[in-house]
Amino acid sequence: MDNMKLPKEKVGDFLAKLGKEKFRVPQQMEGSSKFAPLNGESNADFTLSNTTVPPKSIFYPQTETLYRYNVGETAMEAPGEVDEMIIMGIRPCDARALSTVDKLFTWDPVDPYYKSRRDKATMVGLACQEPRTNCFCTSVGGGPASTEGLDILMTDLGDSYLFQVLTEKGEKICQEAGDILVKSDDSDVQAAEKLHNDAAQKIVRGIDSQDIPEKLPQLWESEIWKKVSDPCLGCGACTFLCPTCHCFDIQDEVEGLEGRRCRVWDSCMFKEYTLHTSGHNPRPSRRERTRNRINHKYSYFVDKFGVIACVGCGRCINLCPVNIDILNILSQVKEAL
Amino acid sequence: MSEQFEPNVVAFLCNWCSYAGADLAGTSRIQYPPNLNVIRVMCTGRINPLFVINAFQQGADGVLVSGCHPGDCHYMEGNYFARRRFTMMKELLDYVGVDNKRFHMSWVSASEGAKWKDVVKSTVDEAKEVGPFAQFQRNKINW
Amino acid sequence: MADLEKLITVAKETVSRDDVKYLIGWRQGTYGFRVSPHFITEPEEADKLIFSPLCSNNLATYLTLVEKLPVPRGQEADTRKIALMVKGCDSRAVVQQLVEQGIKRESVIILGCPCQGVVDLAKVEEKFPAGLEQVAARWDDGKIVFQFSDGEKAVPREEVLADKCLRCRYPNPVLADTLLWEEVEAGSSSDEYADVSELEAKTPEERWSFWEAQFSSCVRCYSCRNVCPMCYCEDCILDRLNPTWVNRSNNISENTAFHLSRAFHLAGRCIECGECERVCPVNIPIMTLNRKLTKEVREKFAYEPGTDPASKPLQASYRPNDQENFIL
Numbered sequence: 001m002d003n004m005k006l007p008k009e010k011v012g013d014f015l016a017k018l019g020k021e022k023f024r025v026p027q028q029m030e031g032s033s034k035f036a037p038l039n040g041e042s043n044a045d046f047t048l049s050n051t052t053v054p055p056k057s058i059f060y061p062q063t064e065t066l067y068r069y070n071v072g073e074t075a076m077e078a079p080g081e082v083d084e085m086i087i088m089g090i091r092p093c094d095a096r097a098l099s100t101v102d103k104l105f106t107w108d109p110v111d112p113y114y115k116s117r118r119d120k121a122t123m124v125g126l127a128c129q130e131p132r133t134n135c136f137c138t139s140v141g142g143g144p145a146s147t148e149g150l151d152i153l154m155t156d157l158g159d160s161y162l163f164q165v166l167t168e169k170g171e172k173i174c175q176e177a178g179d180i181l182v183k184s185d186d187s188d189v190q191a192a193e194k195l196h197n198d199a200a201q202k203i204v205r206g207i208d209s210q211d212i213p214e215k216l217p218q219l220w221e222s223e224i225w226k227k228v229s230d231p232c233l234g235c236g237a238c239t240f241l242c243p244t245c246h247c248f249d250i251q252d253e254v255e256g257l258e259g260r261r262c263r264v265w266d267s268c269m270f271k272e273y274t275l276h277t278s279g280h281n282p283r284p285s286r287r288e289r290t291r292n293r294i295n296h297k298y299s300y301f302v303d304k305f306g307v308i309a310c311v312g313c314g315r316c317i318n319l320c321p322v323n324i325d326i327l328n329i330l331s332q333v334k335e336a337l
Numbered sequence: 338m339s340e341q342f343e344p345n346v347v348a349f350l351c352n353w354c355s356y357a358g359a360d361l362a363g364t365s366r367i368q369y370p371p372n373l374n375v376i377r378v379m380c381t382g383r384i385n386p387l388f389v390i391n392a393f394q395q396g397a398d399g400v401l402v403s404g405c406h407p408g409d410c411h412y413m414e415g416n417y418f419a420r421r422r423f424t425m426m427k428e429l430l431d432y433v434g435v436d437n438k439r440f441h442m443s444w445v446s447a448s449e450g451a452k453w454k455d456v457v458k459s460t461v462d463e464a465k466e467v468g469p470f471a472q473f474q475r476n477k478i479n480w
Numbered sequence: 481m482a483d484l485e486k487l488i489t490v491a492k493e494t495v496s497r498d499d500v501k502y503l504i505g506w507r508q509g510t511y512g513f514r515v516s517p518h519f520i521t522e523p524e525e526a527d528k529l530i531f532s533p534l535c536s537n538n539l540a541t542y543l544t545l546v547e548k549l550p551v552p553r554g555q556e557a558d559t560r561k562i563a564l565m566v567k568g569c570d571s572r573a574v575v576q577q578l579v580e581q582g583i584k585r586e587s588v589i590i591l592g593c594p595c596q597g598v599v600d601l602a603k604v605e606e607k608f609p610a611g612l613e614q615v616a617a618r619w620d621d622g623k624i625v626f627q628f629s630d631g632e633k634a635v636p637r638e639e640v641l642a643d644k645c646l647r648c649r650y651p652n653p654v655l656a657d658t659l660l661w662e663e664v665e666a667g668s669s670s671d672e673y674a675d676v677s678e679l680e681a682k683t684p685e686e687r688w689s690f691w692e693a694q695f696s697s698c699v700r701c702y703s704c705r706n707v708c709p710m711c712y713c714e715d716c717i718l719d720r721l722n723p724t725w726v727n728r729s730n731n732i733s734e735n736t737a738f739h740l741s742r743a744f745h746l747a748g749r750c751i752e753c754g755e756c757e758r759v760c761p762v763n764i765p766i767m768t769l770n771r772k773l774t775k776e777v778r779e780k781f782a783y784e785p786g787t788d789p790a791s792k793p794l795q796a797s798y799r800p801n802d803q804e805n806f807i808l
Contacts, residue, residue: 031763063729204612231517235703237761264728272719285547321759323509323516417798425747432772434688443808473736
């Protein structure tokens with residue numbers, strides 16, 4: 001399908017035509033930003049760079065009911081069907097994160113909750129033009145205009161958005177939008193490509209991640225883990241706000257005679273994450289927990305699924321209260337061997 | 338008949354004074370509103386302030402904490418500690434927007450059946466006045 | 481005036497002592513205006529120490545955050561001291577930990593750093609967007625001077641200092657074994673709790689809608705709890721499953737219960753270092769909640785935590801004539 005253009009003044013029409021209730025868009029809330037449904041007035045903010053809370057929360061929410069039950073009975077009630085969604089304005093790194101996590105959730109067994117949401121969602125990405133200081137997507141296989149995991153890639157051309165259609169799902173959206181979208185020509189694509197290249201040039205941080213997955217296992221007992229984890233507070237900011245972190249805990253919550261089994265985000269940086277009933281903890285201190293976090297992203301996940309489970313969005317660096325910097329850790333890893 | 342709102346008030350009573358006071362009100366055939374769910378504890382000093390938060394989460398429209406008058410505590414000083422705790426708890430609840438009329442503390446001795454009636458009446462009336470509690474009740478949330 | 485040479489000399493001496501396990505100070509972070517806690521075991525590592533308006537971390541939290549691992553059979557527990565650099569507010573945390581017997585006096589060495597106020601990173605980054613370049617800063621007579629590679633930029637202190645520092649009444653350490661340089665003038669700042677009063681003046685409904693919006697955005701990462709020097713229970717109620725005080729699920733009911741429990745556990749203990757608010761990734765004004773209780777504690781019980789090592793914890797003591805005008 002040809003590339004299309006969405007004039008900026010038509011964004012409202014576009015949202016309305018496709019059905020506002022379907023959209024999940026980046027929004028600035030009280031003190032943070034996240035993806036949320038549109039409510040009433042168009043409150044989408046496509047100028048935000050990465051949202052504070054990554055869009056993973058749409059696909060595996062922080063709290064998800066697996067089923068409901070009544071105490072003393074055997075019947076279970078599964079949650080209802082999911083509606084179609086259009087995730088508009090997702091940044092390429094976050095979209096890559098989801099296609100990374102897909103590998104895990106559709107592995108063995110397939111996670112029906114996650115899968116059904118993914119199937120129902122169309123991803124309309126927005127190419128990055130102003131990467132932040134701690135963005136390093138180009139070091140881990142991505143880029144400010146990466147198309148992985150996207151159905152449409154939008155590029156801000158100033159007075160309009162260029163829609164580069166990548167999949168059938170994306171085509172469907174464009175057809176539905178009808179004449180709200182206008183045809184684009186080659187000069188638009190060239191302009192967009194220039195913007196993409198410029199953006200890639202603006203990324204200041206990075207690391208050569210090629211040999212890291214290989215090296216990490218040899219550093220198991222290295223003293224760097226103690227050093228980098230000394231200031232760690234053991235909070236969940238880095239993992240909860242990481243677009244690829246996907247660990248969860250299953251809890252039964254009972255109120256009176258009604259109960260539900262739900263899963264909630266969990267973090268490998270918490271002490272209770274690996275705590276055994278016996279009181280033994282195989283990861284007794286923050287040294288082991290930090291080591292696990294880095295190893296999981298740059299070694300275990302690579303072994304199993306062939307990709308690094310880090311997309312270089314920079315959230316963990318931006319939000320760490322004590323300046324634990326994953327790029328700094330990785331460069332120490334490279335030095336240590 | 339119009340449905341009148343009947344609040345669900347959780348009352349934490351100390352075993353030695355307020356519970357006995359409520360008992361006395363009963364045996365003296367003093368009538369008071371039946372909206373109370375009484376939880377008997379050994380001393381007000383044993384009431385963890387989180388009980389109050391939890392009661393609200395689990396569906397209480399009002400909470401009452403009642404114990405011995407200062408100086409009368411069966412354990413000498415339990416109610417003095419409770420007094421400090423709930424002074425702050427009351428302020429905290431009010432500050433986040435839980436109406437002041439939903440949480441009360443009282444001193445009722447074993448001989449004060451009549452005072453017990455007044456305390457319950459005013460507690461229940463005030464909870465009625467502010468209506469059902471929905472701010473952070475668990476089952477108001479779409480699970 | 482912060483004397484870096486003195487600081488490094490003292491740090492080297494301290495960390496060379498046989499009875500000192502390690503020293504905790506601050507060092508320049510990996511980019512921009514960031515600063516990271518610096519754990520030193522060898523004297524040469526002390527050269528990286530800094531003390532500047534960027535050193536906002538309260539290091540007292542590491543005294544209680546340290547994991548107590550089981551001692552292997554046949555080995556003796558390491559009872560060496562931990563040396564710690566403290567600002568005024570940080571020293572109050574140490575004092576309060578001592579008051580509560582959370583730490584032992586003989587197990588810490590307190591290096592006092594009289595402080596002229598630290599910056600609020602958000603305010604600074606609004607003025608100077610953070611780049612990769614590591615920027616240092618220093619105090620200069622009512623101004624904060626940022627040292628960029630292409631020159632220095634001075635900003636009046638009021639524009640970039642953290643709110644807690646603008647109303648600071650304890651710029652000098654309350655308790656210290658060594659005072660690294662002469663005390664700074666306490667100044668005339670007073671604390672009228674304007675932020676708290678502003679919220680108090682609203683109706684309960686308005687207050688709830690304010691907090692409801694704030695609590696809903698909480699992601700429950702627990703950085704506020706972990707960074708707090710006063711939150712050091714070995715078995716936190718938030719981690720407990722039997723009984724489950726607060727469910728793990730993220731919704732307004734559990735989030736409110738979490739925030740109320742956390743705030744209440746700090747009643748009469750919060751030393752107002754503001755770390756909880758600083759670290760919150762979703763910027764919940766946690767101090768506005770904590771300060772309500774500090775205000776009540778000060779007004780009703782004339783108690784100020786972390787100022788007197790000889791005092792008793794507020795909630796573990798009482799006066800027979802404590803006011804009780806709210807009691808029926």
